[in-house]
Amino acid sequence: MRSKTSSRGFGLAAFGVAAALLGLALAGGTGLVRPAMAQASAPKVAGAWVRLPAATGRPAAGYLEITAAPGDALVAVSSPRAGRVELHSMSMVDGVMRMRAESRLAVPAAGRLSLAPGGNHLMLFDLAADVKPGERIPLKLRFASGSELSVSAEARTPGSAGGHSH
Ligand SMILES: [Cu+2]
Incomplete structure (x- = not known):
């Protein structure tokens, strides 16, 4: 019992x-759980700015901090204020810093891809002639994951920190 x-x-x-x-x-x-997970890996951008060229007709350099899922990659950038935007990396070749156009900039394991003076950067060619310091330049970023992100980068004077010559 x-x-x-x-x-x-x-x-x-x-x-x-x-x-x-x-x-x-x-x-x-x-679906309650999934959007939160997708959001955690969706790319984010902070601190975007563009250093205007010292001479008109020269390319401008663009810098920003990307937070995205490790393994994702920045694959394309476009702007209505530039004819074309290239992804550039920098590396030391025979003691000289050289830049190279890349088809993609991979997000490292830490999930942070930094485009900063002296390293990876955007190169904006055929910049609109009337771009002035202080203007917010729209940039559209496309990632290997399919994510797209629209940001605006503050245009700064040619003398702004971070030497970069072409
Ligand atoms: Cu460059």
Whole structure:
């Protein structure tokens, strides 16, 4: 009699656990969880700025901080204020810093891709002649993951920090 009661109690407890697990499984299956995860890996950009060229007709350099999922990559940038935008990397070749056009700039494992003076940067060619310091230059970024992001970069005078010559 006693053992029968306790086994019934155990049966109810087991049912409770199964129901809780089922509840978790259902919660995981709803769309409630997924947008939050997608948002965590969606690219974000901070501190975008463009250093205007010292002479008209020369390209401008663009810098920004990207936070995105490791393994994702910046693959294209366009701007209504520039004829074309290239992705450039910098590396030391025979003791001289050289820049090179890249088809993609990969997001490192830490999830942070930094485009800064002396390193990776954007190169804006055929800049509109009337771009002035202080203007916000719209940039559209496209990532390997398919994400697209529109940001604006503040145009700064040619003398702004970070030497860069072409
Ligand atoms: Cu460059």
